[in-house]
Amino acid sequence: MTENTPQKDRTFRERVVSDFRFLKSWAKQPKSVGSITPTSKIAARLMASHIPTDSDLPVLELGPGTGPITRAILDFGINPSKLVSIEYNHDFCTLLRKSYPGVNFIEGDAFDLETTLAEFKDQKFRALLSGLPLLNFPTEKRSDYVTEGLKWLPKGAPFIQLCYGPKPPVKALPGVYSVEPTKWVLSNVPPARFWIYRQTA
Numbered sequence: 001m002t003e004n005t006p007q008k009d010r011t012f013r014e015r016v017v018s019d020f021r022f023l024k025s026w027a028k029q030p031k032s033v034g035s036i037t038p039t040s041k042i043a044a045r046l047m048a049s050h051i052p053t054d055s056d057l058p059v060l061e062l063g064p065g066t067g068p069i070t071r072a073i074l075d076f077g078i079n080p081s082k083l084v085s086i087e088y089n090h091d092f093c094t095l096l097r098k099s100y101p102g103v104n105f106i107e108g109d110a111f112d113l114e115t116t117l118a119e120f121k122d123q124k125f126r127a128l129l130s131g132l133p134l135l136n137f138p139t140e141k142r143s144d145y146v147t148e149g150l151k152w153l154p155k156g157a158p159f160i161q162l163c164y165g166p167k168p169p170v171k172a173l174p175g176v177y178s179v180e181p182t183k184w185v186l187s188n189v190p191p192a193r194f195w196i197y198r199q200t201a
């Protein structure tokens with residue numbers, strides 16, 4: 001919690017502009033944006049609270065959108081230079097680079113980490129935080145996503161997945177990885193919780 005001073009709250013105007021941009025992107029690409037509003041501050045904080053504090057490794061974020069989870073990660077104390085964040089949407093990337101200087105935003109595909117993270121070959125991350133709307137994708141694509149993501153983490157490190165459904169987007173694979181839920185955040189729109197995957201073998 002000591003690597004970074006907390007970011008100041010955004011102004012009301014900045015929030016309205018970024019929420020409007022999010023809604024516009026959802027209208028254009030409902031499947032990949034997945035929600036009409038960004039994740040709430042309370043939910044994003046809960047997600048970031050699962051980042052291990054006993055590691056110097058960087059943090060990996062997938063699907064930052066307009067950045068509520070990015071902000072929570074930085075507020076949790078992660079230095080911007082220790083955060084790599086992958087977003088598919090060009091407009092979101094432009095906004096994110098302006099709003100969170102020092103964070104390494106990569107415009108690319110989170111389903112193809114080998115290509116998108118080519119410059120980080122052999123790097124491990126202390127945690128992966130994913131905001132992708134996984135339930136909008138076929139089951140096989142989802143489980144490949146979890147398997148590929150876990151390869152970038154040391155054994156036991158958390159892969160934290162945002163989810164709006166009552167069941168995990170990918171079931172545990174006994175002997176390979178486990179999954180456990182956090183509590184629900186009912187004030188989020190829609191209500192959300194997180195599923196935490198950990199490599200066990």
Ligand SMILES: C[S@@+](CC[C@H](N)C(=O)[O-])C[C@H]1O[C@@H](n2cnc3c(N)ncnc32)[C@H](O)[C@@H]1O
Nearest residue numbers: 032033034038039063064065088089109110131
């Ligand atoms: C449900 S929104 C979550 C945004 C933000 N993390 C939040 O919590 O408000 C999903 C985000 O994932 C991004 N996304 C969807 N598919 C992606 C992909 N294949 N690679 C990278 N980002 C992707 C979308 O552009 C969108 O910004």
